[in-house]
Amino acid sequence: MNxxxxxxxxxxxSESSGFSRRSFLKVSGISLSVPLVIGPRTVRIxxxxxxxxxxxxxxxxxxxxxxxxxxxxxxxMTLLDTLRNELELTGAKRVxxxxxxxxxxxxxxxxxxxxxxxLALEAQGKAITTVEGLMNGDKLHPVQQAFVxxxxxxxxFCTPGFVVACKAFLDKHPHPTPQELGSGLGGNLCRCGTYMxxxxxxxxxxxxxxxx
Amino acid sequence: MAxxxxxxxxxxxxxxxxxxxxxxxxxxxxxxxxxxxIKRPGVLYAKMxxxxxxxxxxxxxxxxxxxxxxxxxxxxxxxxxGKEIKWAGDDIIGVAAVDESTAEDAVRAxxxxxxxxxxLVIDADPPPPAPADANTPLSTSDLRDLISKKTPENxxxxxxxxxxxxxxxxxxxxxxxxxxxxxxxSAVRAAKxxxxxxxxxxxxxxxxxxxKAFAGAEVISEGFxxxxxxxxxxxxxxxxxxxxxxxxxxxxxxSTQNVSGTAAQMATPLEIPxxxxxxxxxxxxxxxxxxxxxxxxxxxxARISKQAGGKPVKLFLERAAELMxxxxxxxxxxxxxxxxxxxxxxVAWESESWGTGGPGGGGSPPLPxxxxxxxxxxxxxxxATNIGPARAWRAPNHPQGCLITMSALEDMAAQLxxxxxxxxxxxxxxxxxxxxxxxxxxxIAADLIGWDRNWHPRGDKTAGPIKRGLGLSIHTWGGAGHxxxxxxxxxPDGSVELKMGTQDLGVGTRTALAIxxxxxxxxxxxxxxxxxxxxxxxxxxxxxxxxxxGGISASSRxxxxxxRDLIFARAAPALDAKPEELEAWGGxxxxxxxxxxxxxWAQACAKLGGMPITVxxxxxxxxxxxDQGVGGVQMADVSVxxxxxxxxxxxxxxxxxxxLIIDLKTAESQVYGAMIMGVTYALYEEKVMDxxxxxxxxxxxxxYKLAGLGDIGELVVHMMTGKGYDERGPIGLGEPPTVSPxxxxxxxxxxxxGVRVPTLPLTPNRVLAALEKGGNHASI
Numbered sequence: 001m002n003x004x005x006x007x008x009x010x011x012x013x014s015e016s017s018g019f020s021r022r023s024f025l026k027v028s029g030i031s032l033s034v035p036l037v038i039g040p041r042t043v044r045i046x047x048x049x050x051x052x053x054x055x056x057x058x059x060x061x062x063x064x065x066x067x068x069x070x071x072x073x074x075x076x077m078t079l080l081d082t083l084r085n086e087l088e089l090t091g092a093k094r095v096x097x098x099x100x101x102x103x104x105x106x107x108x109x110x111x112x113x114x115x116x117x118x119l120a121l122e123a124q125g126k127a128i129t130t131v132e133g134l135m136n137g138d139k140l141h142p143v144q145q146a147f148v149x150x151x152x153x154x155x156x157f158c159t160p161g162f163v164v165a166c167k168a169f170l171d172k173h174p175h176p177t178p179q180e181l182g183s184g185l186g187g188n189l190c191r192c193g194t195y196m197x198x199x200x201x202x203x204x205x206x207x208x209x210x211x212x
Numbered sequence: 213m214a215x216x217x218x219x220x221x222x223x224x225x226x227x228x229x230x231x232x233x234x235x236x237x238x239x240x241x242x243x244x245x246x247x248x249x250i251k252r253p254g255v256l257y258a259k260m261x262x263x264x265x266x267x268x269x270x271x272x273x274x275x276x277x278x279x280x281x282x283x284x285x286x287x288x289x290x291x292x293x294g295k296e297i298k299w300a301g302d303d304i305i306g307v308a309a310v311d312e313s314t315a316e317d318a319v320r321a322x323x324x325x326x327x328x329x330x331x332l333v334i335d336a337d338p339p340p341p342a343p344a345d346a347n348t349p350l351s352t353s354d355l356r357d358l359i360s361k362k363t364p365e366n367x368x369x370x371x372x373x374x375x376x377x378x379x380x381x382x383x384x385x386x387x388x389x390x391x392x393x394x395x396x397x398s399a400v401r402a403a404k405x406x407x408x409x410x411x412x413x414x415x416x417x418x419x420x421x422x423x424k425a426f427a428g429a430e431v432i433s434e435g436f437x438x439x440x441x442x443x444x445x446x447x448x449x450x451x452x453x454x455x456x457x458x459x460x461x462x463x464x465x466x467s468t469q470n471v472s473g474t475a476a477q478m479a480t481p482l483e484i485p486x487x488x489x490x491x492x493x494x495x496x497x498x499x500x501x502x503x504x505x506x507x508x509x510x511x512x513x514a515r516i517s518k519q520a521g522g523k524p525v526k527l528f529l530e531r532a533a534e535l536m537x538x539x540x541x542x543x544x545x546x547x548x549x550x551x552x553x554x555x556x557x558x559v560a561w562e563s564e565s566w567g568t569g570g571p572g573g574g575g576s577p578p579l580p581x582x583x584x585x586x587x588x589x590x591x592x593x594x595x596a597t598n599i600g601p602a603r604a605w606r607a608p609n610h611p612q613g614c615l616i617t618m619s620a621l622e623d624m625a626a627q628l629x630x631x632x633x634x635x636x637x638x639x640x641x642x643x644x645x646x647x648x649x650x651x652x653x654x655x656i657a658a659d660l661i662g663w664d665r666n667w668h669p670r671g672d673k674t675a676g677p678i679k680r681g682l683g684l685s686i687h688t689w690g691g692a693g694h695x696x697x698x699x700x701x702x703x704p705d706g707s708v709e710l711k712m713g714t715q716d717l718g719v720g721t722r723t724a725l726a727i728x729x730x731x732x733x734x735x736x737x738x739x740x741x742x743x744x745x746x747x748x749x750x751x752x753x754x755x756x757x758x759x760x761x762g763g764i765s766a767s768s769r770x771x772x773x774x775x776r777d778l779i780f781a782r783a784a785p786a787l788d789a790k791p792e793e794l795e796a797w798g799g800x801x802x803x804x805x806x807x808x809x810x811x812x813w814a815q816a817c818a819k820l821g822g823m824p825i826t827v828x829x830x831x832x833x834x835x836x837x838x839d840q841g842v843g844g845v846q847m848a849d850v851s852v853x854x855x856x857x858x859x860x861x862x863x864x865x866x867x868x869x870x871x872l873i874i875d876l877k878t879a880e881s882q883v884y885g886a887m888i889m890g891v892t893y894a895l896y897e898e899k900v901m902d903x904x905x906x907x908x909x910x911x912x913x914x915x916y917k918l919a920g921l922g923d924i925g926e927l928v929v930h931m932m933t934g935k936g937y938d939e940r941g942p943i944g945l946g947e948p949p950t951v952s953p954x955x956x957x958x959x960x961x962x963x964x965x966g967v968r969v970p971t972l973p974l975t976p977n978r979v980l981a982a983l984e985k986g987g988n989h990a991s992i
Contacts, residue, residue, distance in 0.1 A: 129864060135241050147236070157448045158447055185921045
């Protein structure tokens with residue numbers, strides 16, 4: 001339990017903001033008095049054996065861009081924070097931190113996901129592709145090249161998430177209609193306003209990667 | 213004597229073309245490192261305990277539990293017991309720990325008790341009537357005005373003694389800077405200081421004879437217009453990593469719009485020389501006017517780092533804090549009355565305006581905007597509120613002034629039964645020296661949106677719930693180039709490098725520098741290496757107010773011309789020509805009149821004799837290379853569902869002048885981006901404050917809404933280029949196209965549904981309420 005509640009309800013709270021799924025995710029199940037434990041324990045719940053990790057750091061192995069990465073993270077650690085803080089794969093960005101903006105988009109087993117709402121533990125054993133994995137040697141992926149050609153970026157902070165989302169979208173909709181494009185990429189947000197370039201970039205790839 | 217002026221069109225190989233940004237491949241592949249991405253060895257992560265109340269006094273603080281937690285390396289009380297806190301989210305205690313979750317746990321373990329004080333977080337509510345007496349205390353700006361108007365000193369002193377002064381930390385310095393005499397300064401010191409209340413009325417202003425003009429007006433139109441407080445919502449939050457490389461030297465990786473100027477702002481509070489602060493930033497994830505300084509938390513980050521033994525400390529705001537404290541565009545509201553003749557000639561303007569924007573009270577929009585109506589009476593009140601302080605937001609005050617003015621003018625056109633395009637053209641001379649630009653732009657925009665074909669009088673009379681309408685607006689901005697310096701080095705092997713202490717906010721600053729230098733030296737784009745984002749490079753201004761392109765293009769042009777002329781001087785003897793007979797073109801130095809006599813660039817540079825040259829380019833400098841003052845026109849086509857209240861963009865057209873364009877591709881991107889940001893603030897964005905608790909209800913990105921890819925309709929950009937524009941040199945483009953979108957969308961919605969929705973954002977509830985109520989000039 002978070003120890004701030006121990007002092008009774010009349011105490012003014014020191015929390016800066018209200019509840020959120022994210023802070024719940026980050027706090028739940030943590031007891032500061034329990035010593036660090038590595039590896040899962042097995043607990044029998046409702047007649048089934050359930051593996052319980054933590055609350056200390058646990059070793060994990062992630063398959064990212066066809067490479068094995070290992071790290072020790074607390075079970076509450078998100079895939080995004082693991083990528084950025086532990087593995088220095090900082091292409092995915094932390095922006096909204098609660099599955100609204102798509103700046104942290106990565107592909108997990110072929111599906112575009114918000115890595116800010118996936119636990120690193122849960123991503124084990126799955127094929128993860130980040131923006132860093134899209135280039136082929138020195139050559140940009142056709143989606144990346146189309147982003148450059150059509151200036152689908154300004155400050156560039158939403159760009160890696162958008163590139164990954166566009167790749168996943170085009171894998172499923174190789175010849176999208178404008179309506180499919182609007183809804184299929186509606187889960188990513190840009191503040192500088194680069195949507196015109198992004199539309200043009202997607203259509204360029206749909207045409208076979210030709211500029212213009 | 214070197215000729216710095218911009219090359220003629222036939223001598224521009226790169227300038228003005230559509231060129232892909234040079235850092236694009238890094239941004240699309242995740243290789244571009246933002247300061248938020250930098251992980252210094254042994255870095256500690258800092259988190260803040262923020263005040264949960266809009267107005268409170270700190271009663272007690274207990275950090276003992278947090279300090280004892282494993283992994284916590286520093287707990288720093290920033291605002292201590294007794295301190296009055298004026299907005300929710302303000303920093304109280306900073307914690308640095310080995311990882312983010314430990315720092316968050318430690319923040320939760322801190323106990324702070326507050327005495328809650330009354331708060332004011334209103335937005336649109338009008339200020340109470342002004343007190344009858346004139347004895348309200350004088351503000352700093354009142355004093356500055358009195359001094360600048362050469363009011364006799366004894367009169368000023370008498371006023372100070374009679375009325376007192378509003379307490380202001382900078383008062384004495386400001387009076388001194390305004391030229392206050394010693395006796396005036398001592399009167400200021402002896403004055404009665406009064407804490408200013410929330411309502412700060414600015415002295416009424418009159419132009420011409422408004423009373424007489426209104427009496428003579430044949431048609432009067434009155435209305436109420438305004439927009440809510442919005443936040444900057446930079447995707448890369450505010451913050452920095454700081455580390456003490458030794459007792460007195462600090463290394464800073466901030467997210468900043470002000471690479472050259474930030475060290476000076478950190479030095480005084482940290483009590484070290486500014487020269488001991490080294491700052492580096494390669495990329496910034498959005499600023500929009502909100503990242504000019506280190507902010508209080510940046511200073512605290514450095515102090516926490518010191519407390520933790522100098523270790524690197526990374527402090528970037530969480531999204532909720534970013535939206536609560538790191539940026540607010542002030543709101544503005546106005547009751548407007550306009551007088552006109554039946555033929556559409558505008559004769560008089562009256563406005564009673566107010567706006568909120570944090571403890572400072574927000575801005576004062578320019579009213580009437582662009583149209584300099586001959587007779588005016590204006591009164592503005594700034595309302596101080598308990599929200600995070602206002603910051604500059606693209607084109608400070610202009611979008612508000614534009615919305616209020618253009619809406620009021622469109623309502624007048626509707627009252628006159630005039631096509632607003634004709635009405636604007638009828639009065640276009642009131643816009644002053646840029647009248648012809650506006651005339652040309654209005655024609656182009658009208659063609660692009662099909663104004664003659666698609667416009668109808670107010671209220672779409674077709675059957676069915678979907679109503680369609682058109683709106684228009686015009687805007688202006690200055691955009692003169694800021695002070696800027698660069699060093700251009702040419703090596704004997706021909707390689708070229710430019711260093712400048714500027715920043716690329718995503719507008720393509722790097723690319724523009726490469727274009728200017730490469731074009732001046734007759735080289736391909738990739739032959740020039742551009743190094744920016746470091747405060748050890750020559751000083752260049754902060755990126756704000758659309759001042760960057762004018763400044764950096766002029767300094768780099770002058771530097772490149774001087775560097776090229778040095779190469780000409782070395783190459784001339786080998787070409788049997790005088791230096792002034794040479795030109796740089798297509799990778800060679802050649803004789804203008806006999807291009808067959810040439811040296812390849814590298815051959816010419818080899819004549820440097822083994823040592824590189826470095827040339828300093830400056831702005832301002834010889835010859836005028838940029839101008840200020842631009843005009844732009846926008847028109848919008850929207851559809852509104854009068855059953856649901858949902859407004860959708862069909863199309864927006866922007867016609868914009870910005871002098872000489874360096875890179876047409878990134879210039880167009882910036883205008884598209886400005887329009888999209890405009891769609892967002894016109895339809896969705898709003899900082900929603902809870903009146904009861906004084907806290908922000910939507911400090912997140914699911915309820916603080918930004919437009920998505922499917923929300924923007926079709927956007928068309930037309931840049932005014934060529935004769936009459938190019939010779940003015942580059943003028944900034946960041947602000948102007950962000951000004952009009954609110955006004956054009958509001959006007960188009962009014963044209964569609966027949967009533968004015970008075971306040972932005974035009975959310976369904978507001979649209980339905982306006983339809984229900986009727987509103988200004990309802991004719992549906």
